[in-house]
Amino acid sequence: MSRYRDEAPLRARIPADVERPDRVVFGLTWRQLIILAVSGLVLYAAWSAVASVVPPLVYLVVAVPVAGLAFFVAVGRREGTSLDGWLLAALRYRRAPHRLVPAGEPITSAPGWVSTTAGPGDRLPIPAPLRLPARGITADGLIDLGPDGTTGLVRASTVAFGLRTAAEQNGLVAAFARWLHSLDGPAQILVRAHRVDLTQLAGRLLTEASGQPHPALEAAARAHAQFLTELAASRQLLHRQVTVAVRSRRGPGPTSHQAAEAVRALAGCEVAARVLDPAEAAATLADALHPSANPAPAAWPPGTRSNESEQW
Known part of the structure; x- marks a missing residue:
């Protein structure tokens, strides 16, 4: 030993x-x-x-x-x-063109009475249609990239790597290396950090504190609410969101298989992972187009545990 x-x-x-x-x-x-x-x-x-x-x-x-x-x-x-x-x-x-708008059809010319000093010849420059790589989301939650194939999104938790022993760290690294060596297509790991606001949680604790059946519980709830308020004022709390994207040009079937294999392989690294459904995949794409937004942490299925709180 x-x-x-x-x-x-x-x-x-x-x-x-x-x-x-x-x-x-x-x-x-x-x-x-x-x-x-x-x-x-x-x-x-x-x-x-x-x-x-x-x-x-x-x-x-x-x-x-x-x-x-x-x-x-x-x-x-x-x-x-x-x-x-x-x-x-x-x-x-x-x-x-520097002005892009979402449009499914070509944009027609501006009327003759529209004029401005911004464009050549005192005419308003016509915006170009915004073309995104993603064409849609399939019923399985895969992102349709047209000729580039499909992409599956996997939401993954984090691991407290620094708190493990050297042998445990080696085991996690070896398991992660096995997953990397098993990849036969492009894969991307996206890590985003969002600020966490605890004021709403502290306010809810203060609101529900008066309804506790025992004075000790009420005092504990108020003390915890005060602790959260002081923590939010003295620290910049972050929530890390980890998304793994796997892509295949061979059709939706191989992409779904790669996403499922990623979930299975990451489980060997003690990472709780799951494939995103269509609604969650759409929300992830929307968040990627709006980086300043702070999405709520994704709900985990029963029996799994996220280590994201360890990043605070």
Whole structure:
């Protein structure tokens, strides 16, 4: 028993640049090589076209800044993104409509009497329809993504990992690793933190305290209400909501199976999990589109226990 009690916790090194593209030649990726090669070919073609009329020194004065700009675009990065990808995203944002409205059909032009100084030609810019990846929710609670398949949502509880012994931590990590190794499709774990307001609970305790059958119970209820009020005033309480999303392109059947397997595998990590029904899946999507909202904690089925209170 002492051998398991003294077992050291598992440690795994995860490189920070795990998604970094492979380096091919001289520390450059394929994308960087293509940008530099295309730039070099363009400069060579331009020199071949003007070599008979432009002196070499004049051409070098013009070509060196262009080559330097191409090299800067190829190897430069901004906020963790390659500079060419960042410029392409900025161009797409600039050309994309900035006013989106939910509409099932194309939006018609504004009437001729509508004018403003905001748009080109003193005309009101027409909003574009808002297209979301989710097309609907099936009867099984799966999110229909159209050509991208379906996604199943699983609500999971938290685990007090830091309060466990080293052997228990190793067991939880091993069980979680087995679930990760069993995945044959995309999976996402979303953790959201919402503020918890205890003023309503404290007010309800004060209201019901006078109806207690014994003065000691009334005093205990009032003391607990005062404790909740002081706790809310001195601490920022958070409720963590953990949602696991599994996706499959092979149809609703495999997606439902993956969601059920996720529930079974997470049970080995002492995580209480369950697949969301259609109403809960719709509420989860609505909360994702309104991040500032504070949804109420989901109800757990009988026989399960959530450890979310341990996060306070």
